[in-house]
Amino acid sequence: MKLEGKVVIITGGAGGLGKESSFLFASEGAQVVVADYHERSAEETAREVNGVGLGVDVSKRDQVERMVSEVIQQFGKIDILINNAGITMDSTLVKMTQDQWDTVISINQTGVFHCTQAVIPHMIKEGFGRIINTSSIVGRMGNFGQTNYAASKAAVIAMTQTWAKELGRKGITVNAVAPGFIMTPMTEKMPEKVLQGMKEKVSLQRLGTPRDIANAYLFLASNESSYINGAVIPVDGGLSI
Template sequence: MRMKGKVAIITGGANGIGLAACHRFAEEGAKVIMADFDEASGAEQEAVGKEKGFELTFVQVDVANRESVAQLIEKTLDLHGKIDVLINNAGITNDATLLKMDPAVFQRVLDVNLTGVFNCTQAVVPHMIEAGSGKIINTSSVSGVYGNFGQTNYAATKAAVIGMTKTWAKEFGRKGINVNAVAPGFTATAMVKKMPEKVIAQMESAVSLQRLGEPEDIANAYLFLASEESNYVHGHVMHVDGGIMM
Protein backbone atom coordinates (compact mmCIF):
# COMPACT_ATOMS: atom_id res chain seq x y z
CA MET A 1 0.00 0.00 0.00
CA ARG A 2 1.66 3.18 -1.23
CA MET A 3 -0.17 5.54 1.13
CA LYS A 4 -0.37 3.45 4.30
CA GLY A 5 -0.45 5.67 7.36
CA LYS A 6 -0.60 8.89 5.34
CA VAL A 7 -3.24 11.55 5.96
CA ALA A 8 -4.63 13.21 2.84
CA ILE A 9 -7.04 16.12 2.50
CA ILE A 10 -8.80 16.09 -0.87
CA THR A 11 -10.97 19.13 -1.58
CA GLY A 12 -13.93 18.75 -3.90
CA GLY A 13 -13.85 15.15 -2.73
CA ALA A 14 -17.53 14.26 -2.79
CA ASN A 15 -17.99 14.19 -6.56
CA GLY A 16 -16.24 13.44 -9.84
CA ILE A 17 -12.45 13.43 -9.91
CA GLY A 18 -12.21 14.23 -6.21
CA LEU A 19 -14.38 11.27 -5.27
CA ALA A 20 -12.33 8.94 -7.47
CA ALA A 21 -9.22 10.25 -5.74
CA CYS A 22 -10.69 9.68 -2.27
CA HIS A 23 -11.40 6.06 -3.15
CA ARG A 24 -8.02 5.53 -4.82
CA PHE A 25 -6.09 6.94 -1.88
CA ALA A 26 -8.15 4.95 0.63
CA GLU A 27 -7.50 1.78 -1.37
CA GLU A 28 -3.79 2.48 -0.94
CA GLY A 29 -4.13 2.80 2.82
CA ALA A 30 -4.48 6.56 3.29
CA LYS A 31 -6.60 8.18 5.97
CA VAL A 32 -8.68 10.45 3.75
CA ILE A 33 -10.44 13.68 4.60
CA MET A 34 -13.13 14.17 1.95
CA ALA A 35 -13.56 17.94 2.01
CA ASP A 36 -16.46 19.37 0.03
CA PHE A 37 -19.10 22.09 0.08
CA ASP A 38 -21.82 19.59 -0.91
CA GLU A 39 -22.93 18.30 2.49
CA ALA A 40 -25.56 15.86 1.19
CA SER A 41 -23.23 14.17 -1.27
CA GLY A 42 -20.39 14.20 1.24
CA ALA A 43 -22.40 12.42 3.91
CA GLU A 44 -23.64 9.89 1.37
CA GLN A 45 -20.18 9.19 -0.02
CA GLU A 46 -18.67 8.91 3.45
CA ALA A 47 -21.16 6.14 4.19
CA VAL A 48 -20.34 4.41 0.90
CA GLY A 49 -16.64 4.59 1.71
CA LYS A 50 -17.05 3.17 5.18
CA GLU A 51 -19.07 0.27 3.75
CA LYS A 52 -16.00 -0.50 1.62
CA GLY A 53 -13.80 -0.42 4.69
CA PHE A 54 -12.11 2.88 3.84
CA GLU A 55 -10.76 5.18 6.53
CA LEU A 56 -12.59 8.16 5.09
CA THR A 57 -14.15 11.15 6.84
CA PHE A 58 -16.30 13.86 5.28
CA VAL A 59 -15.76 17.46 6.41
CA GLN A 60 -17.93 20.21 4.98
CA VAL A 61 -15.88 23.19 3.78
CA ASP A 62 -16.14 26.34 1.72
CA VAL A 63 -12.60 26.74 0.40
CA ALA A 64 -13.28 30.40 -0.42
CA ASN A 65 -13.91 31.09 3.28
CA ARG A 66 -10.80 31.25 5.47
CA GLU A 67 -12.65 30.46 8.69
CA SER A 68 -14.19 27.37 7.10
CA VAL A 69 -10.76 26.24 5.89
CA ALA A 70 -9.28 26.77 9.36
CA GLN A 71 -12.00 24.53 10.79
CA LEU A 72 -11.17 21.87 8.18
CA ILE A 73 -7.52 21.86 9.22
CA GLU A 74 -8.40 21.81 12.91
CA LYS A 75 -10.74 18.84 12.45
CA THR A 76 -8.13 16.95 10.45
CA LEU A 77 -5.46 17.49 13.09
CA ASP A 78 -7.86 16.57 15.90
CA LEU A 79 -8.68 13.34 14.12
CA HIS A 80 -5.29 12.29 12.77
CA GLY A 81 -2.65 14.58 14.26
CA LYS A 82 -0.94 15.42 10.97
CA ILE A 83 -1.42 16.28 7.28
CA ASP A 84 0.83 14.55 4.75
CA VAL A 85 -0.97 15.40 1.52
CA LEU A 86 -3.14 18.27 0.30
CA ILE A 87 -4.91 17.96 -3.03
CA ASN A 88 -6.48 21.25 -4.09
CA ASN A 89 -9.07 19.66 -6.36
CA ALA A 90 -12.15 21.79 -5.60
CA GLY A 91 -13.29 23.91 -8.52
CA ILE A 92 -16.32 25.27 -10.33
CA THR A 93 -17.19 26.50 -13.80
CA ASN A 94 -19.62 29.18 -14.90
CA ASP A 95 -18.95 29.81 -18.56
CA ALA A 96 -19.75 32.73 -20.81
CA THR A 97 -17.94 34.69 -23.47
CA LEU A 98 -16.17 37.80 -22.22
CA LEU A 99 -18.84 40.28 -23.38
CA LYS A 100 -21.60 38.24 -21.73
CA MET A 101 -19.85 37.39 -18.47
CA ASP A 102 -21.35 38.85 -15.31
CA PRO A 103 -18.61 40.30 -13.07
CA ALA A 104 -20.13 38.47 -10.10
CA VAL A 105 -19.81 35.17 -11.96
CA PHE A 106 -16.20 36.01 -12.85
CA GLN A 107 -15.41 36.73 -9.22
CA ARG A 108 -17.12 33.62 -7.82
CA VAL A 109 -15.03 31.32 -10.01
CA LEU A 110 -11.90 33.16 -8.88
CA ASP A 111 -12.97 32.87 -5.24
CA VAL A 112 -13.29 29.07 -5.38
CA ASN A 113 -10.69 28.05 -7.96
CA LEU A 114 -7.92 30.46 -7.06
CA THR A 115 -8.46 31.99 -3.62
CA GLY A 116 -9.60 28.57 -2.39
CA VAL A 117 -6.25 27.03 -3.40
CA PHE A 118 -4.42 29.88 -1.68
CA ASN A 119 -6.50 29.52 1.50
CA CYS A 120 -6.06 25.77 1.83
CA THR A 121 -2.35 25.78 1.04
CA GLN A 122 -1.55 28.66 3.37
CA ALA A 123 -3.39 26.86 6.18
CA VAL A 124 -1.68 23.50 5.62
CA VAL A 125 1.92 24.47 4.85
CA PRO A 126 2.95 25.46 8.41
CA HIS A 127 2.08 21.95 9.61
CA MET A 128 4.07 20.38 6.77
CA ILE A 129 7.04 22.63 7.52
CA GLU A 130 6.91 21.54 11.15
CA ALA A 131 6.89 17.90 10.03
CA GLY A 132 9.67 18.49 7.50
CA SER A 133 7.74 16.88 4.65
CA GLY A 134 4.54 17.00 2.64
CA LYS A 135 2.98 16.75 -0.79
CA ILE A 136 0.84 19.51 -2.29
CA ILE A 137 -0.97 18.81 -5.56
CA ASN A 138 -2.90 21.55 -7.30
CA THR A 139 -5.49 20.93 -10.00
CA SER A 140 -5.00 23.07 -13.08
CA SER A 141 -6.49 22.28 -16.51
CA VAL A 142 -5.56 22.25 -20.18
CA SER A 143 -7.78 25.34 -20.31
CA GLY A 144 -5.24 27.08 -18.10
CA VAL A 145 -2.44 26.19 -20.49
CA TYR A 146 -4.08 26.76 -23.88
CA GLY A 147 -7.19 28.82 -23.07
CA ASN A 148 -10.72 27.80 -24.02
CA PHE A 149 -13.61 29.59 -25.69
CA GLY A 150 -16.08 30.99 -23.16
CA GLN A 151 -13.88 30.31 -20.13
CA THR A 152 -12.24 33.62 -19.31
CA ASN A 153 -12.77 33.08 -15.59
CA TYR A 154 -11.98 29.36 -15.44
CA ALA A 155 -8.91 29.54 -17.70
CA ALA A 156 -7.57 32.50 -15.76
CA THR A 157 -7.78 30.61 -12.46
CA LYS A 158 -6.20 27.48 -13.86
CA ALA A 159 -3.33 29.43 -15.42
CA ALA A 160 -2.81 31.19 -12.09
CA VAL A 161 -2.74 27.83 -10.29
CA ILE A 162 0.25 26.86 -12.44
CA GLY A 163 2.00 30.08 -11.47
CA MET A 164 1.32 29.47 -7.78
CA THR A 165 2.52 25.86 -8.08
CA LYS A 166 5.88 26.90 -9.49
CA THR A 167 6.25 29.72 -6.97
CA TRP A 168 5.48 27.45 -4.03
CA ALA A 169 7.86 24.83 -5.38
CA LYS A 170 10.62 27.44 -5.15
CA GLU A 171 9.56 28.50 -1.65
CA PHE A 172 8.95 25.13 -0.01
CA GLY A 173 11.27 22.62 -1.68
CA ARG A 174 13.96 23.47 0.88
CA LYS A 175 11.42 22.64 3.59
CA GLY A 176 10.93 19.09 2.29
CA ILE A 177 7.60 19.81 0.63
CA ASN A 178 6.93 18.73 -2.95
CA VAL A 179 4.55 20.97 -4.90
CA ASN A 180 3.17 19.88 -8.27
CA ALA A 181 0.09 20.34 -10.43
CA VAL A 182 -2.07 18.14 -12.63
CA ALA A 183 -3.69 19.53 -15.78
CA PRO A 184 -6.61 17.28 -16.77
CA GLY A 185 -8.14 17.33 -20.21
CA PHE A 186 -11.74 16.43 -21.08
CA THR A 187 -12.85 14.07 -18.32
CA ALA A 188 -16.00 11.95 -18.17
CA THR A 189 -17.49 13.30 -14.98
CA ALA A 190 -21.22 13.08 -14.33
CA MET A 191 -21.63 16.65 -15.59
CA VAL A 192 -19.89 15.90 -18.88
CA LYS A 193 -21.82 12.68 -19.41
CA LYS A 194 -25.06 14.69 -19.39
CA MET A 195 -23.95 16.61 -22.49
CA PRO A 196 -25.45 15.76 -25.88
CA GLU A 197 -23.84 12.75 -27.55
CA LYS A 198 -22.78 14.95 -30.48
CA VAL A 199 -20.83 17.24 -28.18
CA ILE A 200 -19.16 14.30 -26.42
CA ALA A 201 -18.20 12.82 -29.78
CA GLN A 202 -16.60 16.12 -30.80
CA MET A 203 -14.65 16.18 -27.55
CA GLU A 204 -13.45 12.61 -28.07
CA SER A 205 -12.36 13.31 -31.64
CA ALA A 206 -10.13 16.15 -30.42
CA VAL A 207 -8.19 13.76 -28.19
CA SER A 208 -5.31 11.75 -29.63
CA LEU A 209 -6.42 8.64 -27.71
CA GLN A 210 -9.97 9.18 -29.04
CA ARG A 211 -11.66 8.96 -25.66
CA LEU A 212 -12.44 11.12 -22.69
CA GLY A 213 -10.41 10.67 -19.56
CA GLU A 214 -11.97 8.85 -16.65
CA PRO A 215 -11.88 10.36 -13.15
CA GLU A 216 -9.67 7.42 -12.17
CA ASP A 217 -7.08 8.53 -14.74
CA ILE A 218 -6.68 11.82 -12.90
CA ALA A 219 -6.84 10.14 -9.50
CA ASN A 220 -3.92 7.89 -10.50
CA ALA A 221 -1.86 10.96 -11.36
CA TYR A 222 -2.66 12.45 -7.97
CA LEU A 223 -1.64 9.18 -6.33
CA PHE A 224 1.72 9.10 -8.08
CA LEU A 225 2.50 12.69 -7.11
CA ALA A 226 1.47 12.01 -3.50
CA SER A 227 3.51 8.82 -3.19
CA GLU A 228 7.19 8.37 -2.42
CA GLU A 229 7.69 7.36 -6.05
CA SER A 230 7.54 11.05 -6.98
CA ASN A 231 9.92 12.38 -4.33
CA TYR A 232 12.14 14.01 -6.98
CA VAL A 233 9.26 15.43 -9.02
CA HIS A 234 8.89 19.07 -8.06
CA GLY A 235 7.38 22.19 -9.63
CA HIS A 236 5.95 20.05 -12.43
CA VAL A 237 2.65 20.35 -14.30
CA MET A 238 1.54 16.86 -15.31
CA HIS A 239 -0.78 16.83 -18.32
CA VAL A 240 -3.34 14.02 -18.09
CA ASP A 241 -5.26 14.80 -21.26
CA GLY A 242 -4.96 11.89 -23.69
CA GLY A 243 -2.74 13.99 -25.94
CA ILE A 244 -5.31 16.68 -26.70
CA MET A 245 -2.59 19.22 -27.44
CA MET A 246 0.77 18.00 -28.79
Protein backbone atom coordinates in the same frame (compact mmCIF):
# COMPACT_ATOMS: atom_id res chain seq x y z
CA MET B 1 0.15 -0.04 -0.06
CA LYS B 2 1.63 3.22 -1.31
CA LEU B 3 0.09 5.58 1.26
CA GLU B 4 -0.03 3.52 4.43
CA GLY B 5 -0.27 5.82 7.45
CA LYS B 6 -0.65 9.01 5.41
CA VAL B 7 -3.36 11.60 6.08
CA VAL B 8 -4.81 13.26 2.99
CA ILE B 9 -7.30 16.07 2.55
CA ILE B 10 -9.14 16.01 -0.77
CA THR B 11 -11.17 19.14 -1.48
CA GLY B 12 -14.16 18.60 -3.71
CA GLY B 13 -13.75 15.04 -2.51
CA ALA B 14 -17.39 13.96 -2.77
CA GLY B 15 -17.94 14.25 -6.51
CA GLY B 16 -16.38 13.40 -9.84
CA LEU B 17 -12.59 13.39 -9.76
CA GLY B 18 -12.48 13.94 -6.01
CA LYS B 19 -14.72 11.00 -5.17
CA GLU B 20 -12.74 8.66 -7.39
CA SER B 21 -9.57 9.89 -5.71
CA SER B 22 -11.07 9.36 -2.26
CA PHE B 23 -11.70 5.69 -3.08
CA LEU B 24 -8.29 5.18 -4.65
CA PHE B 25 -6.35 6.82 -1.84
CA ALA B 26 -8.28 4.86 0.78
CA SER B 27 -7.51 1.63 -1.08
CA GLU B 28 -3.81 2.54 -0.87
CA GLY B 29 -3.93 2.84 2.91
CA ALA B 30 -4.43 6.58 3.40
CA GLN B 31 -6.68 8.11 6.01
CA VAL B 32 -8.91 10.21 3.77
CA VAL B 33 -10.55 13.48 4.75
CA VAL B 34 -13.32 14.18 2.26
CA ALA B 35 -13.80 17.96 2.21
CA ASP B 36 -16.67 19.23 0.11
CA TYR B 37 -19.02 22.18 -0.18
CA HIS B 38 -21.89 19.71 0.15
CA GLU B 39 -21.50 18.44 3.71
CA ARG B 40 -23.96 15.56 3.39
CA SER B 41 -22.20 14.27 0.27
CA ALA B 42 -18.85 14.57 2.03
CA GLU B 43 -20.12 12.52 4.95
CA GLU B 44 -21.64 9.88 2.65
CA THR B 45 -18.43 9.47 0.67
CA ALA B 46 -16.40 9.39 3.88
CA ARG B 47 -18.50 6.54 5.22
CA GLU B 48 -17.83 4.57 2.04
CA VAL B 49 -14.06 4.97 2.40
CA ASN B 50 -13.98 4.75 6.20
CA GLY B 51 -12.74 8.33 6.34
CA VAL B 52 -13.83 11.68 7.67
CA GLY B 53 -16.29 13.97 5.90
CA LEU B 54 -16.23 17.72 6.41
CA GLY B 55 -18.33 20.45 4.86
CA VAL B 56 -16.19 23.37 3.75
CA ASP B 57 -16.39 26.28 1.34
CA VAL B 58 -12.76 26.75 0.32
CA SER B 59 -13.39 30.37 -0.62
CA LYS B 60 -14.03 31.12 3.07
CA ARG B 61 -10.81 31.34 5.07
CA ASP B 62 -12.50 30.71 8.42
CA GLN B 63 -14.05 27.47 7.17
CA VAL B 64 -10.71 26.27 5.77
CA GLU B 65 -8.92 27.04 9.03
CA ARG B 66 -11.59 25.19 10.97
CA MET B 67 -11.22 22.19 8.68
CA VAL B 68 -7.47 22.05 9.13
CA SER B 69 -7.80 22.47 12.89
CA GLU B 70 -10.22 19.53 13.07
CA VAL B 71 -7.93 17.31 11.00
CA ILE B 72 -4.90 18.15 13.14
CA GLN B 73 -6.89 17.57 16.32
CA GLN B 74 -8.00 14.13 15.13
CA PHE B 75 -4.88 12.88 13.33
CA GLY B 76 -2.04 15.11 14.50
CA LYS B 77 -0.71 15.74 10.99
CA ILE B 78 -1.55 16.38 7.33
CA ASP B 79 0.70 14.64 4.82
CA ILE B 80 -1.09 15.33 1.53
CA LEU B 81 -3.39 18.07 0.28
CA ILE B 82 -5.21 17.71 -3.03
CA ASN B 83 -6.67 21.04 -4.10
CA ASN B 84 -9.32 19.49 -6.32
CA ALA B 85 -12.36 21.69 -5.61
CA GLY B 86 -13.43 23.79 -8.56
CA ILE B 87 -16.38 25.12 -10.53
CA THR B 88 -17.22 26.54 -13.94
CA MET B 89 -19.54 29.44 -14.74
CA ASP B 90 -19.01 29.85 -18.47
CA SER B 91 -19.76 32.89 -20.58
CA THR B 92 -18.09 34.89 -23.32
CA LEU B 93 -16.13 37.95 -22.24
CA VAL B 94 -18.82 40.32 -23.51
CA LYS B 95 -21.55 38.59 -21.49
CA MET B 96 -19.65 37.53 -18.36
CA THR B 97 -21.03 39.02 -15.16
CA GLN B 98 -19.01 40.23 -12.23
CA ASP B 99 -20.54 37.46 -10.12
CA GLN B 100 -19.43 34.80 -12.60
CA TRP B 101 -15.90 36.16 -12.50
CA ASP B 102 -15.74 36.60 -8.73
CA THR B 103 -17.25 33.22 -7.86
CA VAL B 104 -14.97 31.16 -10.08
CA ILE B 105 -11.84 33.03 -8.99
CA SER B 106 -12.78 32.79 -5.30
CA ILE B 107 -13.11 29.01 -5.41
CA ASN B 108 -10.64 27.90 -8.08
CA GLN B 109 -7.84 30.31 -7.24
CA THR B 110 -8.33 31.87 -3.81
CA GLY B 111 -9.56 28.53 -2.44
CA VAL B 112 -6.28 26.88 -3.43
CA PHE B 113 -4.40 29.68 -1.68
CA HIS B 114 -6.49 29.35 1.49
CA CYS B 115 -6.11 25.58 1.77
CA THR B 116 -2.41 25.48 1.00
CA GLN B 117 -1.52 28.33 3.33
CA ALA B 118 -3.51 26.68 6.13
CA VAL B 119 -1.79 23.27 5.92
CA ILE B 120 1.76 24.42 5.23
CA PRO B 121 2.78 25.23 8.84
CA HIS B 122 1.88 21.67 9.84
CA MET B 123 3.80 20.16 6.94
CA ILE B 124 6.83 22.30 7.71
CA LYS B 125 6.70 21.07 11.30
CA GLU B 126 6.82 17.46 10.07
CA GLY B 127 9.42 18.17 7.39
CA PHE B 128 7.24 16.47 4.80
CA GLY B 129 4.33 17.29 2.55
CA ARG B 130 2.72 16.74 -0.82
CA ILE B 131 0.63 19.53 -2.34
CA ILE B 132 -1.23 18.52 -5.50
CA ASN B 133 -3.17 21.21 -7.34
CA THR B 134 -5.77 20.68 -10.03
CA SER B 135 -5.18 22.96 -12.98
CA SER B 136 -6.43 22.32 -16.53
CA ILE B 137 -5.14 22.36 -20.07
CA VAL B 138 -7.34 25.44 -20.36
CA GLY B 139 -4.91 27.17 -18.03
CA ARG B 140 -2.30 27.04 -20.79
CA MET B 141 -4.39 26.95 -23.96
CA GLY B 142 -7.37 29.11 -23.06
CA ASN B 143 -10.88 28.17 -24.15
CA PHE B 144 -13.80 29.94 -25.75
CA GLY B 145 -16.27 31.19 -23.15
CA GLN B 146 -14.03 30.45 -20.16
CA THR B 147 -12.20 33.67 -19.32
CA ASN B 148 -12.74 33.17 -15.59
CA TYR B 149 -11.97 29.45 -15.54
CA ALA B 150 -8.88 29.77 -17.73
CA ALA B 151 -7.57 32.63 -15.62
CA SER B 152 -8.06 30.66 -12.41
CA LYS B 153 -6.33 27.57 -13.77
CA ALA B 154 -3.42 29.59 -15.14
CA ALA B 155 -3.06 31.10 -11.67
CA VAL B 156 -2.96 27.61 -10.18
CA ILE B 157 0.02 26.80 -12.40
CA ALA B 158 1.81 29.98 -11.34
CA MET B 159 1.15 29.32 -7.66
CA THR B 160 2.31 25.72 -8.03
CA GLN B 161 5.65 26.72 -9.49
CA THR B 162 6.17 29.53 -7.00
CA TRP B 163 5.39 27.34 -3.99
CA ALA B 164 7.63 24.57 -5.32
CA LYS B 165 10.54 27.01 -5.16
CA GLU B 166 9.61 28.23 -1.69
CA LEU B 167 8.77 24.91 -0.04
CA GLY B 168 11.08 22.34 -1.62
CA ARG B 169 13.78 23.06 0.94
CA LYS B 170 11.22 22.29 3.66
CA GLY B 171 10.66 18.74 2.38
CA ILE B 172 7.41 19.68 0.64
CA THR B 173 6.75 19.11 -3.05
CA VAL B 174 4.14 21.08 -4.97
CA ASN B 175 2.88 19.83 -8.32
CA ALA B 176 -0.17 20.21 -10.52
CA VAL B 177 -2.27 17.98 -12.73
CA ALA B 178 -3.84 19.47 -15.84
CA PRO B 179 -6.82 17.36 -16.97
CA GLY B 180 -8.15 17.46 -20.50
CA PHE B 181 -11.58 16.22 -21.57
CA ILE B 182 -12.77 13.92 -18.78
CA MET B 183 -15.93 11.81 -18.79
CA THR B 184 -17.97 12.90 -15.79
CA PRO B 185 -21.73 12.91 -15.04
CA MET B 186 -21.82 16.39 -16.58
CA THR B 187 -20.16 15.42 -19.86
CA GLU B 188 -22.23 12.24 -20.08
CA LYS B 189 -25.32 14.43 -20.55
CA MET B 190 -23.86 16.09 -23.65
CA PRO B 191 -25.20 15.14 -27.10
CA GLU B 192 -23.34 12.25 -28.72
CA LYS B 193 -22.29 14.52 -31.60
CA VAL B 194 -20.57 16.88 -29.17
CA LEU B 195 -18.85 14.03 -27.35
CA GLN B 196 -17.63 12.58 -30.63
CA GLY B 197 -16.19 15.95 -31.61
CA MET B 198 -14.33 16.12 -28.32
CA LYS B 199 -12.90 12.63 -28.82
CA GLU B 200 -11.69 13.47 -32.30
CA LYS B 201 -9.55 16.29 -30.91
CA VAL B 202 -7.69 13.85 -28.66
CA SER B 203 -4.91 11.79 -30.22
CA LEU B 204 -5.95 8.76 -28.16
CA GLN B 205 -9.48 9.20 -29.57
CA ARG B 206 -11.24 8.88 -26.22
CA LEU B 207 -12.18 10.97 -23.24
CA GLY B 208 -10.35 10.48 -19.99
CA THR B 209 -11.89 8.92 -16.90
CA PRO B 210 -11.86 10.12 -13.30
CA ARG B 211 -9.53 7.22 -12.51
CA ASP B 212 -6.99 8.58 -15.02
CA ILE B 213 -6.80 11.76 -12.96
CA ALA B 214 -6.87 9.94 -9.62
CA ASN B 215 -3.93 7.81 -10.76
CA ALA B 216 -1.93 10.97 -11.47
CA TYR B 217 -2.78 12.33 -8.04
CA LEU B 218 -1.68 9.04 -6.49
CA PHE B 219 1.64 9.07 -8.31
CA LEU B 220 2.40 12.62 -7.16
CA ALA B 221 1.43 11.72 -3.59
CA SER B 222 3.59 8.60 -3.48
CA ASN B 223 7.29 8.08 -2.82
CA GLU B 224 7.81 7.33 -6.52
CA SER B 225 7.50 11.06 -7.26
CA SER B 226 9.82 12.30 -4.52
CA TYR B 227 12.11 14.14 -6.98
CA ILE B 228 9.29 15.79 -8.93
CA ASN B 229 8.63 19.36 -7.84
CA GLY B 230 6.98 22.25 -9.64
CA ALA B 231 5.71 20.04 -12.46
CA VAL B 232 2.45 20.48 -14.35
CA ILE B 233 1.45 17.07 -15.66
CA PRO B 234 -1.08 17.06 -18.51
CA VAL B 235 -3.51 14.15 -18.34
CA ASP B 236 -5.30 14.84 -21.60
CA GLY B 237 -4.66 11.97 -24.00
CA GLY B 238 -2.40 14.18 -26.11
CA LEU B 239 -4.90 17.00 -26.59
CA SER B 240 -2.37 19.71 -25.74
CA ILE B 241 0.51 18.55 -27.92
